[in-house]
Amino acid sequence: MTSAARPRGAGASSRSVVNPYPLRYPDSSSRAGMTRRAWWLVGMNILVPGSAQVLAGNRRLGRIGLGATLFLWGVVIVGGAIALLSPSAIIGIAAATWIPEWLSALRSLPLLIAQGVLLLYGVLWAVLTIDTLRLVRFVKIEPWARIGTGIVAIVVMVLSTGGAVYASNATGAVRDTLSSVFTQSGPAIPPVDGYYNILLLGADSGEGRDSMRFDSISVVSVNADTGAVSIFGIPRDMPNFPFAPGPMQDKYPDGHESHDSKTCGWGSGINQLRTEVEVCQDGNELYPDAVDNGSEPGVEATKDAAEGILGIEIPYYAFIDMDGFAALVDALGGVNITVTERLPEGGGPAYAGQPAEDWAIGWIEAGEQHMDGNTAQWYARSRYTTNDWDRMRRQRELQEAILAQATPANVLTRFQEVATAGQHLVKTDIPQSMLGYFVELAMKAKEQPVTTVEMTPATGIDDRNPDYAHVQELVQQTLHPVAATETPAG
Known part of the structure; x- marks a missing residue:
């Protein structure tokens, strides 16, 4: 390069010429100048x-780095704006609900691409940092600056690359959770009478447990406009219940009958339906479309029973496994519960009348408790020193405590743990296309108290001979309270 094109550097004969490119062509004889350049x-x-x-340095590498940086900044800015204006849109983008139903198998592809892009960006930033350290030319700068610039560059590289890897892993966790929990296809069902009703089932789903029964049965009704949540607890031993129109109503037009434990089930309770339908009968013949729609015959039979009991249509269900439930509580950092009476932990007595002190493996003491997953699990299970009504109340308390603990900030800081727990926690037939809408409702719901109604003697329900017309009237009064009218003056 001629002297007209290339600025004079360390060996220039004239010191009067100002170097217009000190970063690319530095005066290597000036240790102070090289140090300033290094920090820049x-x-x-x-x-x-x-x-x-x-x-x-290498302008081609620099242009690649700048392009990637500007692209990432653009994505972050646009994504942040969308998240502020419409959080549900972010869920829709993540779940790729914009991909048509006939290509629903490809809905995990956008997140997979995003995961790969984040990993590539992390690698690119590491390469750019190492190349920058090469450009610094450590032998030409002050000794203290060699340590300072090196430490700063490496620390930031570790943080930035680690952040990109973490974001990639979080994206993968979202992809795995969406694909394992929610159905990729399925119609978006409009609300029924202004509500989305979801059957919530809880049980221990140990391997090989053909006789698994639903220990916790409730229906969550979410107001489609306000997000207000009402939870209706159904006793698991509720007898002689009616069914909504369908195969089980055809089989039991006058209400569900008791069964001999030697033939099928252990009575007439609603929690026996899974065993009856999937073990003692051909459930796939009764509900041939259940599996294709992300459900199970036993779940569909329980849906029909809950609809018959409460008098409302229930399009969706969510199954909560107790082991996954404990993992979710731990992922959220525990829950706060006020325990009203001392409760034993353990599987129960070996014989009638055995003192709890003989079989309990631990105790949950009365008072304010911050529970981990294992303790919360026993709090929901414990019933041998109380009764099923108390256990139902405690299960609702835990549901509300988890809702309170699942704040956006808490979920974000523990995102991967929560997502991983969710994969083992839930089975549901809620389609991915409905996720964005339900997220919006969940955000509204956090601003309002939860209404809980248990179908127990405390609410005037005779547990031995329930008046199902009264039950349905109670449900309607809760969901659609009649507005008080003013009495005309005079």
């Missing part, structure tokens, strides 16, 4: 990755 390069690599290479 490290700072630019941190603030705008790729800019150090454009100004002082």
Whole structure:
């Protein structure tokens, strides 16, 4: 390069010429100047990755780095704006609900691509940082600056690359959770009488447990406009209940009958339906479309029973496994519960009348408790020193405590743990296309108290001979309270 094209550097004969490119062509004989240049390069690599290479190194590598940086900034800015204006849109983008139903198998592809892009960006930033350190030319700068610039560059590289890897793993967790929990296809069902009703089932789903029964049965009704939540608890031993129109009503037009434990089930309770339908009968013949729609015959029979009991249509269900439930509580950092009486932990007595002190493996003491997953699980299970009504109340308390603990900030800081727990916690037939809408409702619901109605003697329900017309009237009064009218003056 001629002297007209290339600025004079360390060996220039004239010191009067000002170097217009001190970063690319520095005066290597000036230790102070090289030190300043080193800090500039490290700072630019941190603030705008790729800019150090454009100004002082390989311009092609720099343009790649700058392009990737600007693209990432654009995605973050646009994504942040969308999240502020419409959180449900972010869920829709993540779940790829914009992909048509006939291509629903490809809905995990966008998140897979995003996961790969984040990993590539992490690798690119590491390469840019290492190249920046090469451009610094450590032998020409002050000794203290060698340590300072090196430490700053490496720490930021570890943080930025680690952040990209974490974001990639979080994206993968979202992809795995969406594909394992929610059905990829399925129609978006409109609300029924202004509500979305979801059957919530809880049980221990140990391997090989053909006789697994639903220990917790409730229906969550979410107001489609306000997000207000009402939870209706159904006793698991509720007898002689009616069914909504369908195969089980055809089989039991006058209400569900008791069964001999030697033939099928252990009575007439609603929690026996899974065993009856899936073990003692051909459930796939009764509900041939259940599996294709992300459900099970036993679940569909329980849906029909809950609809018959409460008098409302229930399009969706969510099954909560107790082991996964404990993992979710731990992932959220525990829950706060006020325990009203001392409760034993353990599987129960070996014989009638055995003192709890003989079989309990631990105790949950009365008072304010911050429970981990294992303790919360026993709090929901314990019933041998109380009764089923108390256990139902405690299960609702835990549901509300988890809702209170699942704040956006808490979920974000523990995102991967929560997502991983969710994969083992839930089975549901809620389609991915409904997720965005339900997220919006969930955000509204957090601003309102939860209404809980248990179908127990405390609410005037005779547990031995329930008046199902009264039950349905109670449900309607809860969901659609009649507005008080003013009495005309005079």
